Amino acid sequence: MNPHNSPIENALERLSRGGTEIISRAELCDKLQKSAQTGQPLRVKLGLDPTAPDIHLGFAVVLKKLRLFQDLGHEAHLIIGDFTAQIGDPSGKSKTRPQLSRAQVEENARTYKEQLFRILDESKTVVHFNGDWLGKMNFADVVRLASKYTVAQMLEREDFARRLAEQKPVALHEILYPLCQGQDSVEIRADVELGGTDQRFNNLVGRELQRASGQESQVVLLMPILVGLDGTQKMSKSLGNYIGISEAPGEMFGKIMSLPDAAMRSYFTLCTEIPEAEIENLLANHPMDAKKRLGREIVAQYHGEEAATEAQDAFEKQFSRGEEPEEMPEVAISSGELSAAELLKICFQITGGEAKRMIGQGAVTLDGARLDDSNQKIAPQNGMKLKMGKRRWAKIKID
RNA sequence: GCAGAGGUGGCCGAGCGGUUAAUGGCGUCAGACUGUAAAUCUGAUGACGAAAGUCUACGGCGGUUCGAAUCCGUCCCUCUGCACCA
Numbered sequence: 478m479n480p481h482n483s484p485i486e487n488a489l490e491r492l493s494r495g496g497t498e499i500i501s502r503a504e505l506c507d508k509l510q511k512s513a514q515t516g517q518p519l520r521v522k523l524g525l526d527p528t529a530p531d532i533h534l535g536f537a538v539v540l541k542k543l544r545l546f547q548d549l550g551h552e553a554h555l556i557i558g559d560f561t562a563q564i565g566d567p568s569g570k571s572k573t574r575p576q577l578s579r580a581q582v583e584e585n586a587r588t589y590k591e592q593l594f595r596i597l598d599e600s601k602t603v604v605h606f607n608g609d610w611l612g613k614m615n616f617a618d619v620v621r622l623a624s625k626y627t628v629a630q631m632l633e634r635e636d637f638a639r640r641l642a643e644q645k646p647v648a649l650h651e652i653l654y655p656l657c658q659g660q661d662s663v664e665i666r667a668d669v670e671l672g673g674t675d676q677r678f679n680n681l682v683g684r685e686l687q688r689a690s691g692q693e694s695q696v697v698l699l700m701p702i703l704v705g706l707d708g709t710q711k712m713s714k715s716l717g718n719y720i721g722i723s724e725a726p727g728e729m730f731g732k733i734m735s736l737p738d739a740a741m742r743s744y745f746t747l748c749t750e751i752p753e754a755e756i757e758n759l760l761a762n763h764p765m766d767a768k769k770r771l772g773r774e775i776v777a778q779y780h781g782e783e784a785a786t787e788a789q790d791a792f793e794k795q796f797s798r799g800e801e802p803e804e805m806p807e808v809a810i811s812s813g814e815l816s817a818a819e820l821l822k823i824c825f826q827i828t829g830g831e832a833k834r835m836i837g838q839g840a841v842t843l844d845g846a847r848l849d850d851s852n853q854k855i856a857p858q859n860g861m862k863l864k865m866g867k868r869r870w871a872k873i874k875i876d
Numbered sequence: 877g878c879a880g881a882g883g884u885g886g887c888c889g890a891g892c893g894g895u896u897a898a899u900g901g902c903g904u905c906a907g908a909c910u911g912u913a914a915a916u917c918u919g920a921u922g923a924c925g926a927a928a929g930u931c932u933a934c935g936g937c938g939g940u941u942c943g944a945a946u947c948c949g950u951c952c953c954u955c956u957g958c959a960c961c962a
Contacts, residue, residue: 643955644881644882644954644955644956645954645955646953646954646955706913707903708914717886717903717904731912731913732913733913734912734913734914735912735913735914736912736913736914737914737915738911738912738914738915739914739915740914741914763911764911764912764914764915765911765912765914766911768911768912768914769912792912792913793912795913796912796913797911797912816926818926828922828923828924829923829924829925830921830922830923830924831905831921834905834906834920834921835905835906835920837906837920838905838906838907838919838920839906839907840905840906840907851926852926852927865906866905866906866907866913867906867913868913
């Protein structure tokens with residue numbers, strides 16, 4: 478790092494790592510400077526959706542950035558979107574969501590916090606519920622808020638434009654969503670708002686509404702979207718292509734190994750702190766080794782170095798060398814003969830058709846011997862090891 | 877309100893009286909190969925059943941028919957155009 482850099486420039490540089498877009502850089506520079514002079518920390522906002530308390534690596538990208546702000550001395554302001562959750566963010570798949578009770582939201586928020594503070598500094602975090610202000614607005618307030626934005630402006634938003642073009646429904650309340658989120662910024666007087674690039678529109682509305690309310694507009698930082706396990710679509714819970722930050726080390730490592738090679742670069746830059754030059758070097762070498770390094774790096778962040786090494790060893794043992802895993806789920810079975818298909822149904826909780834299919838496809842072995850007849854009678858014995866496909870194992874235990 | 881187009885399996889999307897548990901694509905799973913739970917290729921993919929077969933499924937309900945996702949009636953929902961437009 479350039480020793481001549483001022484602390485502010487230094488901070489700016491760290492904040493923009495990983496392809497972060499800053500709107501605008503000059504304003505952020507200003508705010509950082511003012512904060513340094515007055516000793517007043519910046520209020521950095523991040524909105525959370527209370528319906529999905531499982532934090533994954535994609536969201537962690539943003540959380541890590543928020544953590545960086547905290548490390549620079551600023552305050553994190555989390556907005557639990559208990560009110561907006563009733564609308565459902567049109568950025569996503571836009572299914573109407575069930576209304577959550579306050580109790581459910583608080584329960585979710587608790588689960589959320591356990592995970593959040595694996596990344597964030599709790600002592601510099603303030604949590605808000607946007608129902609506290611949005612829920613109190615009366616219809617006149619809503620009309621006044623709605624008057625601050627035009628239909629044409631709202632329709633600039635890509636989601637709406639696309640859905641209109643595809644002749645898909647766009648409900649009126651959905652176009653209120655960006656206004657709600659913008660109002661949150663007004664309420665907490667945010668200096669900065671973080672989000673994925675998919676939040677660009679919403680976050681910019683916040684700037685607009687703050688200006689309309691006589692506040693200084695928030696600076697917006699947009700992080701690139703992390704792709705999911707499929708390597709194309711964004712990582713999200715609803716698409717089922719995510720890696721949760723509290724998943725078991727082995728599971729996490731395995732999922733990372735299943736990423737398409739092409740996704741590695743963005744994972745390295747967004748999910749690890751490895752310097753650019755080293756990333757280039759890793760990617761120039763064998764992809765499998767690079768991916769193992771990636772896996773170890775990420776697992777270590779959430780579970781520690783030791784767990785990461787263990788996860789890698791277990792992976793190499795089970796998949797590279799095809800040996801059986803150290804630990805496998807035990808399944809209790811009462812003694813007595815049963816058919817191979819029935820055994821599978823019990824051990825792996827699958828349907829009869831699926832069990833037959835697995836056996837028919839040669840996917841099943843019992844103590845290393847392939848089963849090829851689903852009607853074959855088996856007398857289960859303690860310690861028998863059943864394997865289905867590459868990953869699923871069960872150890873039989875007689876009741 | 878009027879007119880037109882639609883609502884099909886996890887998703888997209890064919891079918892438009894029987895051979896349709898329903899083409900195809902995506903997804904998922906498996907096998908082969910390998911460099912990995914990468915890539916590629918191949919296959920499988922409603923439930924129950926040892927099997928024969930039975931059941932459930934094409935927005936809801938009712939009807940016609942030996943037989944309906946396919947025809948008729950009705951209701952609900954979406955889209956497009958027109959009308960309405962303080």
